[in-house]
Amino acid sequence: MSNASALTKPKWSKRKRKEALWAYLFIAPTLLGLFVFYMMPALASFGLSFTNWNGITPPQFIGLDNIVRLFQSGSFIRTLINTFVFTVVSVPMAVILATGIAVLLNQKIKGMVVYRTIYFLPMVTMPVAVGMVWKWLYNTDYGLLNYLLGLLHLPQPAWLFNPNIALLSVIAVYVWMTVGNNIILILAGLQGISQTYYEAAQIDGASKFKQLIKITIPLLTPTLFFVFITGMISSLQVFDLIFIMIGDSHVLLEPLRTLVYGVYESGFEYSQMGYASAQAFLLFLAILTVTIAQFAFQKKWVHYDG
Amino acid sequence: MNKKWLIHLMLIVGAVVMITPFLWMVLTSMKSFGEAMQVPITILPQEWLLENYAEVFASVDLLRYYFNTFVVTLGRTLAQIVLCSLAAFAFARMDFPGRNVLFILILSVLMVPMQIILIPNYGILTALGWIDTFYALIVPGMFSAFGVFLLRQFFMGIPKELDEAATIDGCSYFGIYWRIILPNATPALIALGIFTILASWNDFLWPLVMTNSEETRMLSVGISSFQGQYSTNYPLLMAGAVLSTIPMLIIFVILQKHLVSGIALQGVRR
Numbered sequence: 320m321s322n323a324s325a326l327t328k329p330k331w332s333k334r335k336r337k338e339a340l341w342a343y344l345f346i347a348p349t350l351l352g353l354f355v356f357y358m359m360p361a362l363a364s365f366g367l368s369f370t371n372w373n374g375i376t377p378p379q380f381i382g383l384d385n386i387v388r389l390f391q392s393g394s395f396i397r398t399l400i401n402t403f404v405f406t407v408v409s410v411p412m413a414v415i416l417a418t419g420i421a422v423l424l425n426q427k428i429k430g431m432v433v434y435r436t437i438y439f440l441p442m443v444t445m446p447v448a449v450g451m452v453w454k455w456l457y458n459t460d461y462g463l464l465n466y467l468l469g470l471l472h473l474p475q476p477a478w479l480f481n482p483n484i485a486l487l488s489v490i491a492v493y494v495w496m497t498v499g500n501n502i503i504l505i506l507a508g509l510q511g512i513s514q515t516y517y518e519a520a521q522i523d524g525a526s527k528f529k530q531l532i533k534i535t536i537p538l539l540t541p542t543l544f545f546v547f548i549t550g551m552i553s554s555l556q557v558f559d560l561i562f563i564m565i566g567d568s569h570v571l572l573e574p575l576r577t578l579v580y581g582v583y584e585s586g587f588e589y590s591q592m593g594y595a596s597a598q599a600f601l602l603f604l605a606i607l608t609v610t611i612a613q614f615a616f617q618k619k620w621v622h623y624d625g
Numbered sequence: 626m627n628k629k630w631l632i633h634l635m636l637i638v639g640a641v642v643m644i645t646p647f648l649w650m651v652l653t654s655m656k657s658f659g660e661a662m663q664v665p666i667t668i669l670p671q672e673w674l675l676e677n678y679a680e681v682f683a684s685v686d687l688l689r690y691y692f693n694t695f696v697v698t699l700g701r702t703l704a705q706i707v708l709c710s711l712a713a714f715a716f717a718r719m720d721f722p723g724r725n726v727l728f729i730l731i732l733s734v735l736m737v738p739m740q741i742i743l744i745p746n747y748g749i750l751t752a753l754g755w756i757d758t759f760y761a762l763i764v765p766g767m768f769s770a771f772g773v774f775l776l777r778q779f780f781m782g783i784p785k786e787l788d789e790a791a792t793i794d795g796c797s798y799f800g801i802y803w804r805i806i807l808p809n810a811t812p813a814l815i816a817l818g819i820f821t822i823l824a825s826w827n828d829f830l831w832p833l834v835m836t837n838s839e840e841t842r843m844l845s846v847g848i849s850s851f852q853g854q855y856s857t858n859y860p861l862l863m864a865g866a867v868l869s870t871i872p873m874l875i876i877f878v879i880l881q882k883h884l885v886s887g888i889a890l891q892g893v894r895r
Contacts, residue, residue, distance in 0.1 A: 423636055
């Protein structure tokens with residue numbers, strides 16, 4: 320081995336060494352920054368999960384007490400359920416809606432740019448502002464939504480203050496906010512499908528609907544897979560919208576609190592940083608599980624190279 | 626051809642759902658408090674008032690929030706474009722020991738959610754004495770694993786012959802980066818820039834936790850605390866919401882072509 324490399328002559332030629340030196344120089348700032356503000360904190364977070372750190376006095380090791388306490392707390396179980404429901408309802412809804420709209424937008428119709436602009440407006444809007452506007456739209460007595468329902472003589476629910484539907488109301492806002500991003504991704508996927516498939520299908524006399532089911536959807540599955548994974552990951556991390564919707568209301572805390580809200584609440588409202596870290600770590604595990612599960616499951620439905 | 630008509634109908638229904646909250650935000654912001662709290666509600670303001678806007682400016686230091694948010698957004702975005710592209714260039718084009726290990730290390734950061742690093746970072750920034758300073762808002766946001774990944778993927782697609790020719794002409798590594806790679810990668814650089822601008826303008830949890838004084842307050846946090854103060858004065862709140870979202874809305878309506886291709890780029894390059 321060492322003989323062989325000696326034969327191939329100086330592996331570390333001056334040129335090579337210069338190249339490596341420059342490369343390290345180019346990478347160094349990013350690597351250092353990512354190490355200090357991302358990698359080290361991620362590891363520290365794991366460590367802090369086993370402590371009772373309060374942000375001021377030095378942390379003390381308390382073993383698994385935080386985890387035990389979490390699973391004994393009824394409100395944490397509720398938080399887990401809320402987070403789960405939020406993701407499981409919002410992501411498929413946003414993907415299905417976006418697929419439908421993207422298929423419509425892909426039909427070479429007039430005004431496509433105008434539609435696209437309108438559909439993506441919510442995704443560039445500050446989530447804090449989105450939360451405020453929807454809180455107003457949802458207002459039981461003076462909200463636009465209940466006014467319109469009243470015109471149609473339909474029931475006018477307390478969208479946010481009825482604990483049974485509060486979470487669903489917020490999910491609807493989240494779908495409204497994220498559908499634009501999905502539309503753009505799916506539209507790009509649609510435009511990547513070769514026209515020859517459709518021409519062949521037309522010759523065979525396949526209906527438009529049949530073409531959608533047999534050609535478009537299967538060839539779109541890699542894109543849908545990407546949209547699903549990234550959508551699930553970001554829906555597990557939703558915070559701004561929940562924070563604004565809850566506001567000062569204690570009534571909304573239980574029905575709306577999600578994992579990230581719990582991290583914020585424990586860590587920065589009650590200064591229980593260790594307890595909050597344990598929750599953040601569970602969030603990380605949830606994201607990891609969802610991602611791995613999706614990859615494991617993808618063979619069942621994703622077609623690469625149709 | 627009446628099928629086209631049906632498609633338009635469906636798209637218009639969707640578009641109305643998407644745009645109504647914006648219209649309602651603007652309409653409410655121009656009503657008086659009394660008018661907003663009246664049953665049955667009015668659609669158009671009886672009188673188109675601008676008083677709420679004046680009151681927003683009078684009750685919070687909005688100009689300062691704009692300025693702070695602008696500085697933070699600019700700082701993070703410029704730094705990310707420079708630092709990510711340098712690192713991405715090394716990973717895409719240069720040969721050095723440990724390249725793959727380092728790249729995987731950077732990719733591993735992609736899997737870590739923001740919230741998990743929040744609490745230890747609070748400790749780190751406290752130790753650095755950066756809490757409630759612009760350092761806390763800008764410096765950690767200057768680095769992005771996602772940016773390195775996005776740009777590296779794009780750089781890999783630029784024909785290698787281009788830089789080989791430049792090497793023969795005696796171009797340095799930095800010269801190749803500056804004269805060959807960057808000019809050929811504008812779509813990816815714009816995409817990264819747009820994502821960073823958007824994320825940073827709308828960022829909330831980080832500034833909420835890491836800052837607490839007026840001097841460092843960002844728009845999102847300012848508007849949120851404004852909501853805490855005037856929680857039922859919806860016309861005033863809507864004026865605040867309009868003022869905080871209008872700059873981004875205008876920028877993105879203008880830049881939408883780039884935004885769309887940037888997002889599409891993300892999905893296609895897997």
